Amino acid sequence: SQQGEEDPQALSIQEGENATMNCSYKTSINNLQWYRQNSGRGLVHLILIRSNEREKHSGRLRVTLDTSKKSSSLLITASRAADTASYFCATAPKNTGNQFYFGTGTSLTVIP
Amino acid sequence: KAGVTQTPRYLIKTRGQQVTLSCSPISGHRSVSWYQQTPGQGLQFLFEYFSETQRNKGNFPGRFSGRQFSNSRSEMNVSTLELGDSALYLCASSLDAASSRETQYFGPGTRLLVL
Numbered sequence: 736s737q738q739g740e741e742d743p744q745a746l747s748i749q750e751g752e753n754a755t756m757n758c759s760y761k762t763s764i765n766n767l768q769w770y771r772q773n774s775g776r777g778l779v780h781l782i783l784i785r786s787n788e789r790e791k792h793s794g795r796l797r798v799t800l801d802t803s804k805k806s807s808s809l810l811i812t813a814s815r816a817a818d819t820a821s822y823f824c825a826t827a828p829k830n831t832g833n834q835f836y837f838g839t840g841t842s843l844t845v846i847p
Numbered sequence: 848k849a850g851v852t853q854t855p856r857y858l859i860k861t862r863g864q865q866v867t868l869s870c871s872p873i874s875g876h877r878s879v880s881w882y883q884q885t886p887g888q889g890l891q892f893l894f895e896y897f898s899e900t901q902r903n904k905g906n907f908p909g910r911f912s913g914r915q916f917s918n919s920r921s922e923m924n925v926s927t928l929e930l931g932d933s934a935l936y937l938c939a940s941s942l943d944a945a946s947s948r949e950t951q952y953f954g955p956g957t958r959l960l961v962l
Binding site: 768770775776777778779780783823825834835836837838839840 | 851880882889890891892895903905937939950951952953954956958
């Protein structure tokens with residue numbers, strides 16, 4: 736399977752702390768995207784990082800990509816209760832058109 | 848712009864029935880993908896349509912099919928429903944994903960329960 740894996744599966748932190756989640760994948764990719772999903776609802780796109788980029792920022796989000804290790808990390812700084820959600824990475828492998836492979840997800844709980 | 852819309856939002860069917868789900872992409876988006884999400888298997892790619900043609904297909908049985916209309920709206924159909932088809936079905940659209948470099952925007956999903 737080309738599905739990625741997130742680590743950890745679940746994470747619980749206090750409001751104001753930083754949250755880091757990791758994603759590993761198996762094949763060469765065009766890009767990697769992170770999504771958030773609140774309690775069984777649709778996915779919200781957070782950030783896209785291309786294979787030739789190493790780091791990207793968007794507000795309180797910081798994403799890194801290490802193509803040599805086939806891994807990415809998502810850092811949420813100064814977390815808020817509203818950040819409680821599941822976070823997924825999605826990879827777009829090369830030569831597969833628009834077929835995206837999602838990781839298993841990290842369930843983040845931010846305690847007020 | 849309006850987001851991706853999916854109808855219906857909730858659906859209850861019984862085994863053996865068939866179901867049709869609908870997805871309207873963001874205006875101007877030509878690529879529509881479908882995903883199935885279950886607690887056990889996570890998010891799995893079903894198929895992708897672009898300009899009314901199925902361009903990619905995931906590893907699902909032939910009971911799962913889809914189509915795309917000239918206005919880019921898409922439908923997916925599941926025939927002979929099984930209990931294991933109970934899932935959240937998500938639709939995503941993007942501008943033109945020929946190079947898979949485009950962001951996908953997801954709809955709220957259709958939750959299907961098969962009894």
